[in-house]
Amino acid sequence: MLDMAGALSALDWWREAGFDTPIADAPRNWLAEPPAGAPAHAPTPARPAKAAMPATIAEFRAWAESVPSMADGSLAGRRLLAEGDPASNLMIMIEMPEPADAAAGRLLSDETGRLLDRMLAAIGRDRGSIYLASMCFARPAGGRIAPASLPAIADIARRHIALAAPKRLLVMGQAASRAILGTELVEMRGKLRIINHEGVNVEAIASFAPRFLIQNPARKADVWKDLRLLIGGIGI
Secondary structure (H helix, E strand, C coil), X not given: CCCHHHHHHXXXXXXXXXXXXXXXXXXXXXXXXCCCCCCCCCCCCCCCCCCCCCCCHHHHHXXXXXXXXXXXXXXXXXXXXXXXXXXXXEEEEECCCCCXXXXXXXXXCCHHHHHHXXXXXXXXXXXXXXXXXXCCCCCCHHHCCCCCCHHHHHHHHHHHHHHHCCCEEEEECHHHHHHHHXXXXXXXXXXXXXXXXXXXXXXXXXXXXXXXHHHCHHHHHHHHHHHHHHHCCCCC
């Protein structure tokens, strides 16, 4: 009787000889029609259905607070949700919370937030009169969104925008521009475009992320141009 080593050796010999398909003892007519009632081929496994997304902005918030797992790796009870007025006609979407935001319990709680507050004041707004949201509900490890997670994160962000249905959308950051607008930031900057998310038309513009502006203050003039374009002639 062959032991395990001998059996594996015999299988290797047959494989090297070119016999790599199981063969039955009895001959089979491969051209014959299958028996009546038998499937012509093995059924394709059904793909799992996509989880149902919230249908209202209130449901979205409740879902974001309680769903156990998300593509961004955030945990229920430790997520930073949108702030401001969800009925506002101006929505700002950033890529992710800043390192200090988790402890502060709010988005853009450090110098990036102070910069945003000055930007809003320049156009006659404050955080109470906009809707500020983040694509990621928690800051990813290393401050970078994993490429494999980006499509699912983008789906959630686009549903968020569709439910909020703002008139104008300011997308801040390269990853956000790619995910939400499908365009590189350099191509989208300085151009106000109409995008359609789930039947909702939104006029959108992309600009630099707050952290980038802190590190590159010379680009603040470019953002001011973006803000002027955002508010020009729309009556928001």
